[in-house]
Amino acid sequence: MIGLIPRIWMMTLQQQADEAAIRSILAEAGVPANRLFALDQSYDDAELLRLVHASAQVLGKDVDILLEDFSQTFIDDAVKRWPVWFEMAPDARSFLERQPRIHDSFARSLDDTASQPTRQAQKFRIAEIEDGLMVEYRSDNKLCGLYKSLARAVLRHYKDETGQIQESVCMHHGHDHCEIRLRWPR
Numbered sequence: 316m317i318g319l320i321p322r323i324w325m326m327t328l329q330q331q332a333d334e335a336a337i338r339s340i341l342a343e344a345g346v347p348a349n350r351l352f353a354l355d356q357s358y359d360d361a362e363l364l365r366l367v368h369a370s371a372q373v374l375g376k377d378v379d380i381l382l383e384d385f386s387q388t389f390i391d392d393a394v395k396r397w398p399v400w401f402e403m404a405p406d407a408r409s410f411l412e413r414q415p416r417i418h419d420s421f422a423r424s425l426d427d428t429a430s431q432p433t434r435q436a437q438k439f440r441i442a443e444i445e446d447g448l449m450v451e452y453r454s455d456n457k458l459c460g461l462y463k464s465l466a467r468a469v470l471r472h473y474k475d476e477t478g479q480i481q482e483s484v485c486m487h488h489g490h491d492h493c494e495i496r497l498r499w500p501r
């Protein structure tokens with residue numbers, strides 16, 4: 316996993332936990348205390364998953380609540396860091412439709428991850444449905460909760476009050492992929 320996600324996870328923790336709690340989270344997750352996640356380096360996916368669960372445990376919070384906080388921090392940061400991706404998409408629907416291509420171009424922009432774009436892009440398939448978009452997500456990381464909270468943060472960014480996010484099929488319930496409908500009822 317490229318360092319962007321764990322780095323913003325650490326930023327989110329710094330907003331709500333003191334140094335001692337952060338040290339406990341890193342120790343619990345087996346991450347070196349002096350680790351600085353670089354945006355352009357790859358880290359073990361399992362390390363991020365351990366960080367997420369250790370954070371919930373040490374802070375006594377639900378994983379879903381932490382994902383929601385992370386997603387707001389992530390989108391606030393992304394708007395400043397890559398404004399052009401938000402300018403290119405006039406609304407939440409077009410941004411969310413473009414998301415796999417954003418992942419793809421992000422990975423392509425990193426020299427040392429030449430083999431990653433296809434793998435990343437293949438995790439997401441987006442198709443048009445009658446009143447919105449159907450997202451198929453496949454990944455051993457099973458981060459559909461992250462997908463939904465990021466999509467909610469995108470809706471908030473565009474002040475979109477009509478978009479709905481519904482997951483009908485989920486890897487956490489034994490399926491081999493997740494299906495998330497993004498609907499804008501007319």
Ligand code: HEM
Pocket residue numbers: 316317318319320393397400411414417418421435438453454455456457458459461462463465466469
């Ligand atoms: C400017 C916007 C965005 C950027 C730069 C970005 C970038 C990234 C990067 C670098 C990763 C880690 C990939 C890896 O190395 O394995 C990632 C993972 C992920 N992103 Fe994004 N992302 C963006 C927006 C979004 C949005 C809007 C959503 C959902 C609506 C989303 C959903 C996810 C999910 C679910 C993962 C985890 C995938 C997995 O490993 O299973 N991202 N993103």
